[in-house]
Amino acid sequence: MSQPTHAESARPAVPPAWESAGGMPALRITRVRAIGTAPDGIRLVVVKVETSEPGLYGLGCATFTQRPLAVVTAIEEYLAPFLLGRDPADIEDIWQTAYVSSYWRSGPVLNNALSGVDMALWDILGKRAGMPVYQLFGGKCRKAAALYAHASGRDAREVEERARRYIEQGYRHVRCQVSVPGYSTYGAQITPEKAEPAPQPLGLGSEPWEPTVYCRAIPRLFEHLRGALGDEVELLHDIHERVPPIQAIGLAKELEKYNLYFLEDPFAPEDIEYFRLMRQQTAIPIAMGELFVNQAEYVPLIRDRLIDFIRVHISDIGGLSPARKLAAYCELFGVRTAWHGPGDVSPIGHAANLQLDLACHNFGVQEQHEFGERTREVFPGCPELRDGYLWSNDRPGLGIDLDEEQAARYPFPDHPLNGAWPPVRRLDGTVIRP
Numbered sequence: 001m002s003q004p005t006h007a008e009s010a011r012p013a014v015p016p017a018w019e020s021a022g023g024m025p026a027l028r029i030t031r032v033r034a035i036g037t038a039p040d041g042i043r044l045v046v047v048k049v050e051t052s053e054p055g056l057y058g059l060g061c062a063t064f065t066q067r068p069l070a071v072v073t074a075i076e077e078y079l080a081p082f083l084l085g086r087d088p089a090d091i092e093d094i095w096q097t098a099y100v101s102s103y104w105r106s107g108p109v110l111n112n113a114l115s116g117v118d119m120a121l122w123d124i125l126g127k128r129a130g131m132p133v134y135q136l137f138g139g140k141c142r143k144a145a146a147l148y149a150h151a152s153g154r155d156a157r158e159v160e161e162r163a164r165r166y167i168e169q170g171y172r173h174v175r176c177q178v179s180v181p182g183y184s185t186y187g188a189q190i191t192p193e194k195a196e197p198a199p200q201p202l203g204l205g206s207e208p209w210e211p212t213v214y215c216r217a218i219p220r221l222f223e224h225l226r227g228a229l230g231d232e233v234e235l236l237h238d239i240h241e242r243v244p245p246i247q248a249i250g251l252a253k254e255l256e257k258y259n260l261y262f263l264e265d266p267f268a269p270e271d272i273e274y275f276r277l278m279r280q281q282t283a284i285p286i287a288m289g290e291l292f293v294n295q296a297e298y299v300p301l302i303r304d305r306l307i308d309f310i311r312v313h314i315s316d317i318g319g320l321s322p323a324r325k326l327a328a329y330c331e332l333f334g335v336r337t338a339w340h341g342p343g344d345v346s347p348i349g350h351a352a353n354l355q356l357d358l359a360c361h362n363f364g365v366q367e368q369h370e371f372g373e374r375t376r377e378v379f380p381g382c383p384e385l386r387d388g389y390l391w392s393n394d395r396p397g398l399g400i401d402l403d404e405e406q407a408a409r410y411p412f413p414d415h416p417l418n419g420a421w422p423p424v425r426r427l428d429g430t431v432i433r434p
Ligand code: MG
Pocket: 238, 240, 264, 265, 290
């Protein structure tokens, strides 16, 4: 018997066998759309899943801001036809069948497309039940999710001032990043007019990056901050995979005495075997994972107790369904959650993060983003930031909506890179990980 060809195995989307035997399900998916919008200049992709019940729809985050148009194509050309007619309550079966329908699977494009659908189905289920999604996950473990804010500056004193402002607002966790003068330092957020004149990488016309000057500057930053801010505040730092692995281990050892809450992304996903060596050298708490897309990357780090916080970007691993399994797996190994939550997670993605933050016993901390006024108009029901916490509005589903008319006012910016990360280069011109 020959293998079925793609054409032979292809068929219009129908309910699974146990449903179709009795005809179409009572509630069906009738439309799946990808909606792109950039109210604050960041390209966001949202999925809207509509159903046969008038007015009942769900929303999910599918934002991969560096490749948004590839995700839109995956949703509209592949997932939408695959899902029409399915019962939106079959969340697990839809996730599993859609995941393998491409045969080659995983990766940020397909996982984000799947995430948009998956979160939307949880949103629909919550709306039907009249419950916030965190109640479907077992209910609240806490009143709200503790946030960490980003304090950045040109020098240690400026970082200290910004950290103080957050502490005065009630924050107990602050991530601290400092500019290295003349270099393109991750997370320092220096406006061009304030930046030092920079040495140029060979003929490339952009600020360079060198790991050694950075590795020397960071212990000085935390020496200053602990002296100025005291021992009570939880301080965090993100290396952002930018330095050679042995320099990251050396930096971690130097930072151990400053009692960080966590040190983030010391290694690139390609170098995860170094975590075993780091664990033998230092007890600094490690957070890892915003670039992970496949369980083969993160399961060994958790199983072997090599990290302390899981930092995945929920839409990049495929949505709430895989994330809640991951959170439960982490709980059994004493690993806490710290879901990735910058501005390139849409407000719907932040609302999804919050469902798990509230329902998971092993929640650690949530990265925050202060959305602008325009973004909050496009997404009514944004979770509220107050007193250093993220608060749920306790509405059914994910508790957040999309104003499509407002969204249409903010198309993706017209730019040749279409959201791509520009190259970061060393002084000799060598491109490095961003
Ligand atoms: Mg990070």
